[in-house]
Amino acid sequence: MSSLLRLEGVSKIYQSRNGEIQAIEDVSFSVGEGEYVSIVGPSGCGKSTLLSIIAGLYEPTSGAVYINGTEVSGMSRDIGYMLQNDNLLEWRTIRKNVLLGLEIRRLLTPETIEYADDLLKKYGLYDFKDRYPSQLSGGMRQRAALIRTLAVKPNILLLDEAFSALDYQTRLALTDDVYGILKQEKKTTIMVTHDIPECISMSDRIIVLTKRPAKVKNIHNIEYPEGSRRPLARRNHPDFGRQFNEIWRELDVHV
Amino acid sequence: MYTYKGISKERCEYIRRIKRQKTLINVARIAVFAGIAALWEILAALNVIDSFIMSSPSRIAATISGMVSNGLMHHIGVTCLETFIGFLLGTLLGTAIATLLWWNDFASGVMEPILVILNSLPKIALGPVIIIWAGAGMQAIIVVAIAISLIVTVLDMLSGFINTDAEKVRMVRSFGAGKRIIFTKVVFPSNLGTLFTLLKVNIGLSLVGVIAGEFLVSKAGLGYLIVYGGQVFQMDLVMSSVIILAVVAALMYQAVALLEKYANRLLKFSTK
Ligand SMILES: Nc1ncnc2c1ncn2[C@@H]1O[C@H](COP(=O)(O)OP(=O)(O)OP(=O)(O)O)[C@@H](O)[C@H]1O
Numbered sequence: 001m002s003s004l005l006r007l008e009g010v011s012k013i014y015q016s017r018n019g020e021i022q023a024i025e026d027v028s029f030s031v032g033e034g035e036y037v038s039i040v041g042p043s044g045c046g047k048s049t050l051l052s053i054i055a056g057l058y059e060p061t062s063g064a065v066y067i068n069g070t071e072v073s074g075m076s077r078d079i080g081y082m083l084q085n086d087n088l089l090e091w092r093t094i095r096k097n098v099l100l101g102l103e104i105r106r107l108l109t110p111e112t113i114e115y116a117d118d119l120l121k122k123y124g125l126y127d128f129k130d131r132y133p134s135q136l137s138g139g140m141r142q143r144a145a146l147i148r149t150l151a152v153k154p155n156i157l158l159l160d161e162a163f164s165a166l167d168y169q170t171r172l173a174l175t176d177d178v179y180g181i182l183k184q185e186k187k188t189t190i191m192v193t194h195d196i197p198e199c200i201s202m203s204d205r206i207i208v209l210t211k212r213p214a215k216v217k218n219i220h221n222i223e224y225p226e227g228s229r230r231p232l233a234r235r236n237h238p239d240f241g242r243q244f245n246e247i248w249r250e251l252d253v254h255v
Numbered sequence: 256m257y258t259y260k261g262i263s264k265e266r267c268e269y270i271r272r273i274k275r276q277k278t279l280i281n282v283a284r285i286a287v288f289a290g291i292a293a294l295w296e297i298l299a300a301l302n303v304i305d306s307f308i309m310s311s312p313s314r315i316a317a318t319i320s321g322m323v324s325n326g327l328m329h330h331i332g333v334t335c336l337e338t339f340i341g342f343l344l345g346t347l348l349g350t351a352i353a354t355l356l357w358w359n360d361f362a363s364g365v366m367e368p369i370l371v372i373l374n375s376l377p378k379i380a381l382g383p384v385i386i387i388w389a390g391a392g393m394q395a396i397i398v399v400a401i402a403i404s405l406i407v408t409v410l411d412m413l414s415g416f417i418n419t420d421a422e423k424v425r426m427v428r429s430f431g432a433g434k435r436i437i438f439t440k441v442v443f444p445s446n447l448g449t450l451f452t453l454l455k456v457n458i459g460l461s462l463v464g465v466i467a468g469e470f471l472v473s474k475a476g477l478g479y480l481i482v483y484g485g486q487v488f489q490m491d492l493v494m495s496s497v498i499i500l501a502v503v504a505a506l507m508y509q510a511v512a513l514l515e516k517y518a519n520r521l522l523k524f525s526t527k
Pocket residue numbers: 014015016021023041042043044045046047048049050212
């Protein structure tokens with residue numbers, strides 16, 4: 001698998017009036033095309049910071065991020081970044097929300113609009129395209145946010161706890177949905193989550209981070225046989241519990 | 256059990272109850288209003304209150320009908336015009352300044368203490384200075400009206416802009432949006448509600464400014480009538496003017512409320 005994204009010795013130190021905080025220390029890994037990689041780590045360890053650096057929203061203090069071999073500086077057009085909340089704009093219809101990214105990047109053409117409409121159709125939101133976000137359920141809103149991100153055709157998708165605002169039932173159904181969508185669209189995905197079962201059920205690889213400053217503690221390859229790769233199927237597979245225990249132990253949660 | 260429109264009996268019952276409640280409230284409002292007027296009239300007739308000072312509804316009605324042929328509409332027009340210009344300019348200018356300050360952290364840092372001081376200063380105190388600066392006339396009155404609404408608008412709009420949902424800003428930034436797009440696509444639309452709240456508040460503030468300005472310099476307007484009535488001991492004229500003022504304020508408020516509905520529809524329509 002050719003590597004699409006590569007981090008080399010990325011560190012981040014936040015400067016503030018009260019001193020410095022080292023959030024990330026010497027993180028290196030690479031992600032292949034079409035891979036689904038999850039990042040887990042104790043809360044506050046620097047996961048969101050890492051995603052923001054990959055997205056080009058923040059600059060690393062040292063080290064660099066490469067996409068297809070070129071160093072990232074500034075917001076990268078190859079990347080779609082989906083934040084924790086759906087962040088739909090209440091005064092826009094679902095369709096207008098979905099087109100927002102294209103609008104900002106000045107990519108609104110009949111072709112791109114048609115692509116966005118196709119995504120809406122494919123993922124069951126076309127009948128709701130003229131509704132406002134407040135008229136949709138949490139799961140539908142999250143799907144709309146995902147389509148907004150996909151509409152700009154990013155090569156790499158970054159998900160920052162994109163499902164954590166949802167209730168458990170919706171979340172299970174939506175992760176299954178999203179997994180299907182992303183595999184079908186052949187997207188390379190990096191997902192940050194707190195939820196160990198969620199990351200085992202969706203990922204090809206899991207990167208476990210230490211507590212702050214975040215370093216790579218371990219990388220797990222997750223393999224499931226053909227036919228039980230969908231998130232819901234994985235949860236019923238005998239390997240699931242073993243993997244859960246391994247990662248749980250590594251996260252070293254003390255209450 | 257369904258009626259002909261497919262609405263259940265309970266729903267009909269519910270709607271009827273709400274309607275009845277609404278009618279009842281309206282009737283009660285009119286009754287309270289009429290009651291106060293009647294009480295006022297009776298107390299004046301019985302000489303419990305001095306109708307020379309406090310006037311009475313019948314005298315006010317007579318005064319107003321007399322004023323109509325005596326240029327009342329002109330006075331109302333003058334006050335309305337001054338208020339309208341004052342509150343429109345105050346709000347627009349205030350929003351524009353808030354936008355610039357949002358744009359530039361350094362400028363807003365520098366301006367903050369000045370704005371806070373200006374905000375707590377009673378702007379009317381500047382009246383004499385404004386009259387000399389702007390000239391004794393309508394300009395001065397409008398400037399007083401602007402001065403009184405401007406600073407509040409700057410402070411409230413700026414704090415609205417700054418407190419725009421940071422996650423939404425991050426979202427548009429993640430698509431590569433710069434400051435201008437962040438402002439037009441997220442920050443400003445998010446604060447449309449704040450803007451209209453301010454418009455409503457500013458009507459009242461501008462009216463205060465206009466009346467105070469008219470007390471100081473004018474030759475026409477409701478404030479002028481009030482001062483004039485006071486000077487010639489015509490309390491009927493004062494009370495009538497005050498009541499007309501209340502009606503004018505209420506109508507302006509309603510106009511802004513209508514405008515708000517329209518603007519919200521426009522925002523939704525323009526982003527459809
Ligand atoms: N802009 C910033 N300036 C200064 N410090 C920051 C900034 N953003 C984050 N931090 C600090 O860096 C550390 C890592 O934050 P980050 O949000 O990346 O962690 P996280 O792993 O995503 O946390 P969570 O699990 O709560 O989502 C935290 O201690 C946080 O306080």
